[in-house]
Amino acid sequence: MAAVDDTMTEADAPTIIEVSPDDARRVQTPTEPNAQDGRKSDKLLKVRGLSTHFFTPDGVVQAVDDVSFELGYGETLGLVGESGCGKSVTALSIARLVPDPPGRIVSGEIEFDGIDVLKLDSDEMRHLRGKEIGFIFQDPLTSLNPTLTIGYQIAESIRQHMGLSRDAARDRVAELLGKVGIPRAKDRLNDYPHQFSGGMRQRVMIAIALSCDPKLILADEPTTALDVTIQAQILELIQRLSDEFHTAVLLITHDLGIAAGMCDRVNVMYAGRIVETGTVDELFESPRMPYAWGLLDSLPRLDDIRGDRLRTIEGLPPLLIQPPDACRFEPRCRFARDKCREDEPDLTPRAEPGHLARCWATEPGGWIP
């Protein structure tokens, strides 16, 4: 009944970059915090003690619980963890897009470019969204409005924030579409999302996110819904454009390989909390939290000669309704001792100053050296 006019395939995409394993481990040098134009703070984003809870009929779900981190201008930060660990809610909280009800930011502070986000009224917040903070969501199939043309949907935020006329906005939309690698962009402005393939739709989402030159892009699992071959293209595109526009990226993913390839720093989240944070090197070379080991272990590896099967972490994350005052990973941890059941560890420094972990066992004096 619904004939999809999908004339474009991924093969039309102009840029296909193979991400080699070397590339994937590449570490960017973080941008030095200098006095560049428009910088109102030493860091672009400071999140302190953020807690976002969902008030459901079954109880209060503490989806994000006392999360703190910082993100520098132009930097790419990974937020890594299993589904349901609170990483998406963290991103939504930053743009105050948590659906309310049932969700609510119950405490904490979010400072974006020197602005206290949680104190803004809804008009000021709207000015931030789309203009300063762009969003790329997981599923480009459902994240675009099926009844509006993509040209309209991209132009919408441009017209909202830049006050451009319909025609001027149209030119910019065509230019943006070209930038994100959509061929014959001008001809496709009047097409509807269903006439695009998944990868092309995600390019459209990226165009929307970048449309007003934002300082930050929140990319929530931007490639999870896409074919593996297209994932690399989209990631490369995000990386290239964020470099070009000097845009910081908060990249949310459950895929450590992606985080390793894209990010400067990585936060590992588990059960609503950050359990380890450090540079990509620190985390990948010497993870200091059994959960991170588990995550690294469950990556498929080319050098795994035995190659028998993928290792997984046994068990499920805890329910986030009234979590106990104990290490939240303890029930699944092979190294757990009584101490882990009695008290929750804090996020404390390890060998490098920026490398923190939340684990009794790897703290100085712990039972894992």
Place this chain on the structure above:
Amino acid sequence: MATQVAVQGQVAQRTRASAGLWSDAWSRLRKNKLALLGLILVIALLLLAIIGPFITPYSFSAQDLAGVRANRNQPLDPLQTAHILGTDQLGRDLLSRLMDGARISVSVAFVVQLVILAIGVPIGALAGWFGGRLDNLLMRFTDIVYAFPDLLFIIILTVAFRETFVGQAMDGLLLVFVAIGVTSWVTVARLVRGQLLSLKETEFVEAARAIGVSDRKIVTKHLLPNGIGPIIVAVTLGIPGAILAESVLAYIGIGVQPPRASWGSLIAEGQKWIRSEEHLVLFPAIAIALALISFTFLGDGLRDALDPKLKGKQ
């Protein structure tokens, strides 16, 4: 949104891990105040219909002629005499007549749905299971039935067969049941077909097929139990329509035969007195409204409880 759903889904999954489909649905239904209200009203209506005639001091056809004569041949008002809701012009107790009307409505509510199931389930199941030409034929057939203006067809049927044996049976009610039933089974047939079509492709059915379970067994043992939820919902939501259709028939005077009176015929009678004795219209109207509301609430609640995915759709 995805996140919210994930969070709640996680909770739901855990707390309900051990609960089965039905206890699960029941626990959801219990939390739905409107659905509970509907359920209570439905039960009250059922009780009224079953025991009502035994507890009223008057028969629905007994005439209190003396009372009416004392009232200058006017219907008695509510609460003025022993007739709590008053009487009609012939001195018949309105409350007793309403209770008998409840009997009619309840029997319409359930018997019509039985007729619908008896026709719709086999047709839908045959079409869905065998597919192909048979499916095409049966679905074209449902198209035709669907194109009938149903209320008008019900009227034709009732008028046409009124003088026959079927038309006389059960004070004329049997004919009403059948007439409403044969015009309303299409929804159920389509639903059953759709359920079968989607379930047919699922793994447990393929597995059953692979180990050589017969077609008939797969349908009765695997598919019907799994597809029964939406059918229950459709049946429940079909009840108000049937009650409404019966009341329209009765109102235009071609349903149940006198001296029995359904709520619709009570309204038609009461309408003659509308300028002075509003209660003769008002109470039957309230009765119809309550019956329709209660089944609608219950049906909505069942739909939400049995299939949360369908929430808000019909």
Place this chain on the structure above:
Amino acid sequence: MISYLTRRILWIVPVLFAVTVITFFLMHSVPGGPWDREKRLPAATVKRLNAEYGLDRPLYVQYVDWATKFVTGDLGPSYRYQDRRVNDIVAEGLPITVQLGVMAFILAVLVGIPLGVIAALGHNRWPDYLSTFLSIIGIATPSFVLAILLIVFFGVQLGWFPTGGWKGPQYWVLPTVALAGFPIAVIARYTRASMLEVTRKDYIRTAHSKGLGNQAVVSRHMIRNALIPVVTILGPTLAFLVTGSFIIERIFNIPGIGQNYLNSIATRDYSLLMAMTVLYAFAVAFLNVVVDVLYAYIDPRIRYS
């Protein structure tokens, strides 16, 4: 699209054929005939009349005869009103019935959709409760009850509107409202449910993430998507209005064609009944095609082939 439409419209023909055959044979096979009167006519007269109108021929011959004339636009003589043609009766009453139906439809859409939108936007607050309450009342009140209540209150007690007849705009008000009550409630319920569903969609989150104001999100992104499922019930709603108007016409004594339906069944006025049946069946089938077209227009994903 065109070929799809053609097929859909062509499909109406066999449907009408089936509907007319069933109605024709059903009506002719039941006892009684158009000549039944309070006082029984002499058998010879009945025989003569039957011969005159061709009612003594085999049924299938009569059907073929009826169908041939129907195709040429001749609906035959009325058996009841013996000096009138069915064409004239239909031509007289149809515009009134259509007008009533269309007015009620417009009212239902204009009230029902905003009511549903308001309910959804004020979800779980007083606008929602008020709107939900109104739609429950609407769904639980049969149109004939609503009609009577309107007559009692606005006609008799307040005396604002006439209680019967069809002589000018003030006569239109009560019947239109009475007829629209139920569809208003149904449309409002659907719209509300559909809006709430859309609220949770990812693309609404995307719209918010662009920094659009609430009003823009609702008007540009939510309503159109929310209306897609609502359109599907507009067909049945229109059909309900067209076929359900007879009871309203009867109560308000409106000279539309709806009243003829009941009368023609009761008096075995075969040709009038057949005309009415075809008209109604065609209306239902055709309106469903119209809704399909509307559906494709509002939802760009749907392109019929």
